[in-house]
Amino acid sequence: MAPKKRPETQKTSEIVLRPRNKRSRSPLELEPEAKKLCAKGSGPSRRCDSDCLWAGLAGPQILPPCRSIVRTLHQHKLGRASWPSVQQIGAGGSITGLKFNPLNTNQFYASSMEGTTRLQDFKGNILRVFASSDTINIWFCSLDVSASSRMVVTGDNVGNVILLNMDGKELWNLRMHKKKVTHVALNPCCDWFLATASVDQTVKIWDLRQVRGKASFLYSLPHRHPVNAACFSPDGARLLTTDQKSEIRVYSASQWDCPLGLIPHPHRHFQHLTPIKAAWHPRYNLIVVGRYPDPNFKSCTPYELRTIDVFDGNSGKMMCQLYDPESSGISSLNEFNPMGDTLASAMGYHILIWSQEEARTRK
16 A cells, blocks of 8 residues: 655754763754753753752663662652562563553553553552463563543453453453554543554554454554554544554554655664654654664664654654763663653663753753
């Protein structure tokens, strides 16, 4: 199926850097104002007040193995006060999905390779198990939660998707894909609208009110490679997909079965790499995604950097690139705060914070 258009990937002539042992320069000037992003340097922010969890954690943080980022933030704010341990599940027990409980932020939902999707608190108490595979061969890979509809949805490694209410009652359990369900997403504006992504090279869109079986999807969006993620835009009108090779797609509600644009981008996947997933800016039509340079990619250049790339969601044009020479790993996950003026990037045991507010203090 031919797309409507295929915008060219255009590299910016400038990469925003955090120089070694020097304060950051001014960010690349972009319009609108929220497009200004600057690499945040090491050391505490002069503009952060005492209640800011991120004060003093501006630069990349290298955490010891099995140490929680939440614990690091807790200790930074409250000192070495006692911390209620969260029960660890050991090697092979990776957390594959994590969502705060929208009705109680002292609790969170988690899907894991342990074979459960559950609700627990930060004291380690398991409050409710929503789904359990009861076998080591099946585990849960993705989850999403809706506060308005009080729904929990989770997908597993063999293609099943389970829909439950927040009381734990299972509404249906269906095999919606042929292979692993890598991502599930409820539309933020129409929470009966569900998108599922899979390594079977498809993204499917469902109406939860009309699901009767695996063939009851509204749309099936074929891809050339397995798909890591399918994310609705904040206004719910568009869908952003990331494959496991070199393509980002943007779909529109006006025509779900044909992408508005395709953005060539190197982010190939391998077994021991956290899947790279593109994400939306919460207020503007911007897309952020980590780059994993591929020598076989058409526009690859020698010694290409592992940057964090920001694209215009309409044209596919690259707006800027972020790079920290002291933390040059692959940024698999990137997430803006609700205001869109701070970006968190995760790469292995490193966590970087890119802040517009910090950029203003250094002008």
